[in-house]
Amino acid sequence: MKNYLNAVFRRFRYGFIFTVLILVFLLIILWDKIVYKVPDGHEAVVWHSFRFPWAPNYHAELAGEGLVFIWPWDKFYLYDVRLKTHNETYQVVSQEGLHFDIEMTFRWRVVGENLVELNHEVGLDYLQSMLIPEIGSVLRHVVADYRAEALYTFERNAVQARIYEEVTGGSLPNHIGARANQEPGITIVLQDTLMTRIELPETLQTAIESKLAESEMVAQYQFRVERERLESERKQIEAEGIRNFQETVAPAITDSYLQWRGIEATLQLAESDNAKVVVIGNSANGLPLILDTAEGVRRPDAASISASLTEPDTADEPDSASDPGGTRQPGSEVVQQ
Structure with a gap:
């Protein structure tokens, strides 16, 4: 048996080597059509060109992240399933017939589980063929119900919400769903629609x-x-x-109460560390007036001030010894210590 195999190999060795070389050459030439890479955040759809007898309806399948090997005659479609953003400017007409431009910003993501359906019905160019036209159609329909001034001032949020609801409401056969929409057949989830700029005529603005x-x-x-x-x-x-x-x-409030409050204030000032002169008023119920004086002047103590205020008023008769000139007014007294 071993000799037989050696004989067969020697007989067909050139054909075998040639076949291997042909296969290596084809692999190098067709490498880009056989081996594909699905990056992070992407998914792919592999479309089979030939039908198999055991699976006549098997035309496409999903491919996850990593390397994917397909036959050279099959098709490979790569989709980005991450959150995406696009800005588009639309020409609209307001309720009063005014033409102006509105710039819309919308965000969306593709539903990876339904990529086969999206690829079959729309294709890779779904942004230009489905999203932009659908949002533009709804925008023109909604703006036609509002005045330009209202859109520019206080109705912008209402218009944005209405556009989003009509695009994702299910009334249009566009397979576009809202954020919380888990219905089957939804191929694109629209996150939000924002009116980023309203370009009115300069005079109107x-x-x-x-x-x-x-x-x-x-x-x-x-x-x-x-x-x-x-x-x-x-x-x-x-x-x-x-x-x-x-x-x-x-x-x-009586005069006695006020006089007593004045005495209390005078006693508190007299007990302080500041040097002062106490001048007693010229009336029977006059309150003392305390002034600052130079350093070294002896301050009266609280007992002497209280005694002088409570003594009867006998200053009507001038004292010739203390006031020989008779110049001091009756009822006034200067106390220094």
Whole structure:
């Protein structure tokens, strides 16, 4: 048997070597059509050109990340299943017949489980053939119900929400679903649609901005008027409180009470470390006035001040010994120590 195999090999060795060389040559030539790489965040669809008897409906299959080997006559379609963003400018017409441009920004992702259906019905160019036309059609339909000024000012969010709802609502046979839509057959999930820029005619834009500025000025004046009104009410309430306080406290305040409070204040000042001169008033109930003086002047103690304030007023008769000229006023006294 061994001799037989050796004889066969020697007989067909040149044909075998030639066949191997042909296969290596074809592998090098057809390498790019046989071996494919699916990067991270991508998925692929492999379409088979020939039908097999045991699987007559088997035309395409999904391929995950990594190296994929196919027959040279099959087709390989690579899809990016990550979140993608696109900006597109559309020409629209408002309710009053004004033509202007709106720039839309929309984000989407492809559903990897339904790539075969997307590849069969739309293909790799689904952005230009499905997404952009569908969003543009809905945008023109929605904008036609609004005035240009409303779109430029306070209706932008409402228009964005309405566009998103109509594109993903299921009323259009576009296989585009919303973020939380898990229905079968959805090939593209639309994340959001944003109106990033509204390009109105310059004259209209200037007029709208001037109107908004005037509205803000009116609101500012109204705020000032309301602030002054509240301030007036506050002052009125404060004045009423002061009046009620005075009406309540005034009957209980007497001259003796005020004199006693003055004595307490004088005693507290006299007990401080600062040098001072105490000048007693020229009336029977006059309160002392304490002034700063130079260093080295002896301060009166609290007992002497209290005694001088509580003694009867006998200053009506001038003392010739202490005031020979009779120049001191009755009832006044200077105390220095």
